[in-house]
Amino acid sequence: MSVLNTKELRIIGFLCNWCSYGGADTAGVGRFTQPTDLRVVRVPCSGRINPLFILKSLLGGADGVLVSGCHPRDCHYAEGNFYARRRLELLKGFLPVLGIDPRRFEYTWVSASEGQRWQHVVEAFTAQIHGLGPARGWPEAPELEILNAVAR
């Protein structure tokens, strides 16, 4: 267990390369201090994010998942984030069915210039997950195929 015992929880972020990953970089360049729990997976577009990734994370042991993309209308690939929004909204509604507190998953929009906004997002989400505490572990994470079927 390499998550620093008790200090940190396991939070995974999926960030689009063009806006939010850039925003997180801008926050770094500006030295906007943030909690250390979050680990970022870089994807080209929020539209690339398969709800399966989020389910797999939450069922696999993550205590929280944060998705962030470009602001609506600002997508580097024209419309990827519209699809993302629809999918992620559906997923959020579906989480309770699996016994997952929907507050463990949030999605938001942060542009490459919004370093300070990114800091606030990370602070708020980390606090929210710490408020919920560690997620109830799944003794055995379901296989990919099963999840795939669930995710569609």
Next chain:
Amino acid sequence: MRIGVFICHCGSNIAGTVDCAAVAAKAATYPDVAYATDIMYACAEPGQDAIIAAIKEHQLSGVVVASCTPRMHEPTFRKTVERAGLNRYMFEMANIREHVSWIGKDIEANTNKAAELVRMAAAKLRLNKELKPKSFPVTKRLLVVGGGVAGIQAALDAADAGLEVILVEKQPTIGGKMAKLDKTFPTVDCSSCILGPRMVDVAQHPNITLYAYSEVESVSGYVGNFDVKIRKKASYVDWVKCTGCGLCTEKCPARKSYDRFNEGVGPTTAIIIPFPQAIPKKASIEREHCRLLTGGKCGVCAKVCPTGAINYAMEDEIIEARVGGIVAATGYDLIDWKIYEEYGGGRYPDVVTSLQYERMLSASGPTGGHIKRPSDGVEPKDVVFIQCVGSRDPSIGRPYCSGFCCMYTAKQAILTKDHIPDSQSYVFYMDIRSPGKGYDEFTRRVQEEYKARYIRGRVSLVYPKGNKLIVRGADTLMGVQVEVEADLVVLAVGAEAASESAKLAEKLRISYDSYGFFMEGHPKLKPVETNTAGVFLAGACQGLKDIPSSVAQGSAAAAKAIGLLSRDMLDSDPQIAFVSANRCVGCGKCIEVCPFKAIQEIDLRGQPKAEVIETVCQGCGLCNATCPQGAIQLSHFTDNQILAEVEALCRF
């Protein structure tokens, strides 16, 4: 696979808050890691050489560098591994600077986090595949949007280098704000004398096609081959026939129309040629002012036009063009200063903006270069300048400095004295910002030689008294309240990005900040590039700047565009989607969602299958997340690669 891991200290930038040696030691225990070390500056020459040497010595087949953001140095290190004989995609980066060392000081937490980011990168790398780019031909034509001094410079430089250039300008003439200025700091030389010839060069250059009174309607495609649609707005005058004689503007009876070029200083006609040196020198009718086009009876201009150029039935025209690169140079606009009630909110005619004052100073302006009070036409003697009207004011959401107002206010005070020798200028300022060649000397000259009185403090109220305006403010250096009786008040109104900049940014798929200024690729190292390949920035649209800087940036943007378009072929990014035909059931869902129409249906032995058109796919991965079969995968970001990263975190 044999993975090599390099943990960069970045001097003390990373090593200050991350135990790099400990991260390397941890990384050595990860699956497939054959070699791990920490390194002082991975990106410097010795660092890159050390990576190459290690690849050879340890027969590495993939490399992870943990350092700064991949948005900065991924291309650098891809070249490094390529020089050592590896495919450039057998490389991953872990961002342990922007995302770790710079955002927290807890060394234990940072070191652990860095090690985990490296674990993720290595887990992904294990599934990386060698990718090879395809090359495609480049259209050697450049689109420049905005014909201010920055756009003009970019267009001329690119055209001189042999590129075809299309220049699109929203107004009926090019020239931008500089065309409205009387003289320019810090030399006080005549604006139209230095800009005019450049505008003529644009008109006469065989490589430049100018679309004035036009806007970019849409942009599709990608670097090397953008397809743009340009909306040529109806001017109701056939510009092929129009000779610019101006007879129509003399006879037009709608004489109370708003004069946009002259910032509303005096009225104009409905059919206009903005100013004598306009390029193109063609007439156009402003629909909302025209008696005939707004439903009345008229038709005078058609009667007087000697060439029969007037066409009231003209409609907007859409022009299509393919270009290889785009320079955005759309400049700025003044903010709406009327929100400031304390300055009269627009109710007092003798409170004018700095740009209106430029038009009043200009010999080609509506007053013929005579400074007159708008209220009664009398020459003012006491002129008060108020700086920072809408700049450095967080209360209206404009916390930034507009950059050029201190300097042009000094210039305008000098010109006031030149025009009216017995006048006295007063300047209310917050600070004098004049860091440029010859600039500070200039702001001293205006005080010492031209005897302008500089008062450090804000103005709290402007109110009329008789035919004067009383300007009440603080002199913070003397610690007293001051009241100045003014004949004319000039507001140095702050600037913001040109109206509708955000809309253009969305069409160009570039980022912009909360004020509408376009975002450069890197604040220091890529000042004229954007994060969208093939789109460059010039002038005040990227951030407010004066003429010398706008011109420099225009040339810089042109140089970048010339560099790009001097190549016959470009390499396509191989991080694109691919279909496994045996998993694809031909449902067509991917075809529906692809924003670039990059997927087509093909027939494979009687069965419909999806196929990606490689040079069209932009690698967004939308299809990947849509396909119910997992049949279409985005190279370098496959489901399995992303899940490997997730697993690297969840399993431990």
